[in-house]
Amino acid sequence: MLRHSPVALAALLVLVWPDIGLAQEQQAHIVAEKQDADAGLGAAVAQDIEPASTGAEEPGAELIGTPEIVADDPAEDGVGLGGFVFLEATHRDARSTDVNPGDLFDLSSKTFEAAVIVEGPAFGFTWRARGELIGTEDRWPQRTRVRLQELSYQRRIGQRWSVSIGKQERSWDAGVSFRPLGFFRTQPNLSDPFDSEGRQEGLSLISVIYVGEAIITEAVVSDDVFGDIDDDVEARQWAARVSRQFGKIDASLVVRQAAGQSIGVGGSASYSAGAVELHADAYVGPRGRRRGHRALSGSGQVVPDDKIVDDLFPSDPFILDRGGGGTVLNSVVGITWAPSSDLRVNAEYIHRGGGLSGRKWSSYLDLVAGHRAALDTPSRGLAIANLSYDIGVLRGSVRKDYLYVQGSVTLGKLSLSASTIAGLADGSATLIASATHRFGQRAAAVFSAVSFIGSRTSEYGLLPFGTIVSLSLRRSF
Amino acid sequence: MTAAKFFFALLAIGAAPAQAAEPSASEIVGKVDAFRSPNEPNLKIGMVLQSKGSGASSGVSTYTNLLRNDVGALVQSVDGQQRGYKYLATDNGYWLYAPRTKRALRLTPLQLLRGQASIGDVSRLSYADDYTAAFAPTPRQTVEGKDCWTLALRAKSPQSTYASILLHVNRATGAPVRALLNAQSGRLLKTATFGPVTNVSGYRIVQSTTYFDGVDRSKSTTVRFNSIAKANTPLGLFRPQTLSITS
Numbered sequence: 001m002l003r004h005s006p007v008a009l010a011a012l013l014v015l016v017w018p019d020i021g022l023a024q025e026q027q028a029h030i031v032a033e034k035q036d037a038d039a040g041l042g043a044a045v046a047q048d049i050e051p052a053s054t055g056a057e058e059p060g061a062e063l064i065g066t067p068e069i070v071a072d073d074p075a076e077d078g079v080g081l082g083g084f085v086f087l088e089a090t091h092r093d094a095r096s097t098d099v100n101p102g103d104l105f106d107l108s109s110k111t112f113e114a115a116v117i118v119e120g121p122a123f124g125f126t127w128r129a130r131g132e133l134i135g136t137e138d139r140w141p142q143r144t145r146v147r148l149q150e151l152s153y154q155r156r157i158g159q160r161w162s163v164s165i166g167k168q169e170r171s172w173d174a175g176v177s178f179r180p181l182g183f184f185r186t187q188p189n190l191s192d193p194f195d196s197e198g199r200q201e202g203l204s205l206i207s208v209i210y211v212g213e214a215i216i217t218e219a220v221v222s223d224d225v226f227g228d229i230d231d232d233v234e235a236r237q238w239a240a241r242v243s244r245q246f247g248k249i250d251a252s253l254v255v256r257q258a259a260g261q262s263i264g265v266g267g268s269a270s271y272s273a274g275a276v277e278l279h280a281d282a283y284v285g286p287r288g289r290r291r292g293h294r295a296l297s298g299s300g301q302v303v304p305d306d307k308i309v310d311d312l313f314p315s316d317p318f319i320l321d322r323g324g325g326g327t328v329l330n331s332v333v334g335i336t337w338a339p340s341s342d343l344r345v346n347a348e349y350i351h352r353g354g355g356l357s358g359r360k361w362s363s364y365l366d367l368v369a370g371h372r373a374a375l376d377t378p379s380r381g382l383a384i385a386n387l388s389y390d391i392g393v394l395r396g397s398v399r400k401d402y403l404y405v406q407g408s409v410t411l412g413k414l415s416l417s418a419s420t421i422a423g424l425a426d427g428s429a430t431l432i433a434s435a436t437h438r439f440g441q442r443a444a445a446v447f448s449a450v451s452f453i454g455s456r457t458s459e460y461g462l463l464p465f466g467t468i469v470s471l472s473l474r475r476s477f
Numbered sequence: 478m479t480a481a482k483f484f485f486a487l488l489a490i491g492a493a494p495a496q497a498a499e500p501s502a503s504e505i506v507g508k509v510d511a512f513r514s515p516n517e518p519n520l521k522i523g524m525v526l527q528s529k530g531s532g533a534s535s536g537v538s539t540y541t542n543l544l545r546n547d548v549g550a551l552v553q554s555v556d557g558q559q560r561g562y563k564y565l566a567t568d569n570g571y572w573l574y575a576p577r578t579k580r581a582l583r584l585t586p587l588q589l590l591r592g593q594a595s596i597g598d599v600s601r602l603s604y605a606d607d608y609t610a611a612f613a614p615t616p617r618q619t620v621e622g623k624d625c626w627t628l629a630l631r632a633k634s635p636q637s638t639y640a641s642i643l644l645h646v647n648r649a650t651g652a653p654v655r656a657l658l659n660a661q662s663g664r665l666l667k668t669a670t671f672g673p674v675t676n677v678s679g680y681r682i683v684q685s686t687t688y689f690d691g692v693d694r695s696k697s698t699t700v701r702f703n704s705i706a707k708a709n710t711p712l713g714l715f716r717p718q719t720l721s722i723t724s
Contacts, residue, residue: 080560119577121560126576159709162722171579171721185579194578209722211713243718248569250718270717272569274635277583338583442558476558 083118083128086197088472092465098368098456099390100464101375107464111136117198119150126168127151130198147228149201162209169202170220172241172254174270174279175332177404177421178350181254181266181281183239184222187396190404190421191432191448196474203235215244234258234288248272254283261286264327275339282331287354328353334404342410347403350421355400358425364393365457391464399425399459413438428454428461443475502610502628508651509644512671514602515680515705520544523704524599528592530696538591542599543708548715550600552590563720564590566600568636574720581717592698593667593688597638599700604630604644607637620645620654621670639666650674652683658691665691678705 094100094107112135119128128150135142152166170184176193179185184203189195205222217240224235236259243252254266264285271278334348356364368390374383406419415436422429434448450468454461500508514520522542538559543551549567554560561576564584572581590596601607608630618627623645630642640661645654653671660666672685682702690696713719 080556082558082560126561128577156722160711169579173580194575194580194582196577198577200579209719211711211719211722213712216713216716216719243716245716250716252718272583277570336583 079120079122081118081120082477083116083120084198084474084476086113086115086117086472086474088113088197088470090468090470093467093469094464095466097462097464098365098372099387099394099462101372101387103464104375104384105388105391105464109136112140114141115198124155125151125153125166128198147201149198152202160211162207162211164207165205167202167204167226168207169200170205170207170218172252172268173281173332174268175281175334175348175350176336176346176406177334177348177402178330178332178352179281180283180330180332181268183234183237183256184220186233190419190430191450197472203229203233215242217242234261243268256283256285258286258288261288275337277336277338278334279336280331280333282329284327284329287326287328330354343408345405345407347405350397350402350404352397352400352402356398357400361399361425361459364390368462394459394463397421397423397459399423401425423454423459426454426458426461428452428458430460442477443473446470446472446474448472502612502626503605505626505628505646505651506604506608506610506630506644509646509653510603510605512652512674512681512683513604513686514544515682516546517707518546519708519710521706521708521710522702525701525703526591526594526599526698527701528594528696528698530690530693540590540599543710543714544600544602545710545712545715546603548712550602551710551715551720552596552599559591564596564600565715565717565720566596566636567715568634570636571596571600572717572720574717579721581720593690593696594698594700595638595667595688597636598669598686598688601636601638604642607632607634608642609633610644613643617648618645623654624648625654658688667691668694677702680705 090109090111090113092107092109092111094103094105094109096103100107113132115130115132117128117130119126121127127148129146129148131146133141133144148167150166150168152164152168154162154164156162168184172181172183173179177188177190179187184205186200189197189199192199203222204225205220207218207220209216209218219238219240221238222235224233229235237256239254239256241252241254243250245251249269249271251269252267254268255263256266257263262285264283266281266283266285268281269279329351330353331351332348334346336344336346338344368387371383371386371390374380375387377383401424402421403424404419404421406417408415408417410416415438417432417434417436419432420429429452431451431453432448434446436444436446438444448470452460452463452465452467456462510516514522520543522544524540524542526538526540528536528538536557538554539556541553541555543553549565552564552566554562563574565572565574565581571584573584574581584596590599604610610628610630613627613629616627618625624647625645626648628642628644628646630644632640639658641659641663643657643659645656646652647654652674655671656669657665658667658669668689668691670687670689671683672687673683674681675684677684682705685699685701687697687699714722
């Protein structure tokens, strides 16, 4: 069934996009996934929350009698099963940029995904699994995968202690678009920050929480027990958080140490007053481990030009930068305005201390220029390979400072959302718009469009895609 | 003083104590609140919501409602599609925690919990805290065959669920009979009818309240308290940051 249903969906969607090329380059897929991850804020929340009542004029009919209900007390440790089916068709429209001259990689693509997410509690355990089929109109399925995203056991001990063990997510952040304190979960997918598509996974960890009258304390130890975490994620770590409420301000202090690194400190604060909420997260710590281009790695050191020449054609320019010295600040400061349940506006300033500085960005542009120039030499093959790595550098937001603005409005069964993340260094931006139409309480269709704008040498202007549009259908069970 | 004037003066003096015996609007609301929720500082209420005529929202859902009268309410869905969802209501605002998102989202009190029942309907159980009360222009009416006081309640807190309420209270018992729940514009959002006062876990309260849609009266949700127990829920659990902890 699963094999045929997405194909049927694909046939339907081909009517909408009749003349679209296919993905051909593995590196391009990496970038494409990245662009999905960076793109736009959907109206996912609308699926989790029923809309506010609308009501009208004075009722005229006679009141109906109170129905009789017979039910037992809640069974709090029962077994439940739920989830949803997710179908998505995505079209990426490639464009020629310095990293993809003349659309060298032929990156336009039309891909399809069919997934089922199953989750539920069972005797104190919480679990969630995602099975997915991904392919193109020529090859279906191209990839099949089943992931156990969460499996944990949580237990309250008395009124004040809580212990949980297993693969799970812990959320210590207040921000929407960036998680400086996201040690136990992945960074948000800006096209789906509330994870309505069920893609996020947790880490294997043990958490102990003490809930006091005023102070809440949590200690967490985590590791990559199942060996399925990307090697640029610092899974082996410990962290502790102490939080307290001061009137309308909720504040927390965090300390954390990843394996082989020094201790970092951070905190989070939020303030609520009526329709307005102010929030901030910050973390100062070691630069941290990350996968990056050899020519751009190092602890704040700009790679000399001659080194760039040496590294022009490495067989594998990507290395795991283990951080080394240096301390960086990651932070997000934002405001949310929600005057009604149908309208929400969020704005945030993001600072990524580990992002590329202006000088490093110039080095990157030089690297790209060198590879591009080599296309007309006998080393064309190597140049193409390295340009594909250069595209890989653009995965995720790579500079230091960004502004994120998002607004959403609900009009009956229709939810509209628009958002942008703009780089403050070069003014380039990702623009996202989405429309969600709900069908009853369980089904929804989401259309989203993403566009990347900016100058030829800017971060988002360099991306080899002009627009990405997608249509998805979701039905919960 | 003529005999007639003397007679009316006596009548006025005699009538004064009778008027003083008539409770004030605030006192009536206080008694109504006592029928809506026990006057305990820390409670755990097991409740069931049954919805009709609301499509996929129809059916029975079970919730646990943790109430602290110095903070607010923490409502947790314990079955069905919304199992694990939590709704936090405090004077600082309303939040929803969905297990998949792992974060608390701000809501408004009118956001629907299930069917026609809003979050505020099950978390704000004290009219006295949220509304100023006065007798309506027609202070006595017969509603559902009962002689009732009619009170006009106006929101005094930004966290109040409704802008105004027209509340009918049984004069004989002081129990609420019906409430018309209005938006800021004055339009009717919902009508609530209150069931009889019964004994629930040793407390005499209104066990069931039914909320009818203001437009389509075939849509209704009944909130029924099945169990009430004193609790010792820590203050720290009534915060958006701790909603991920099992209650």
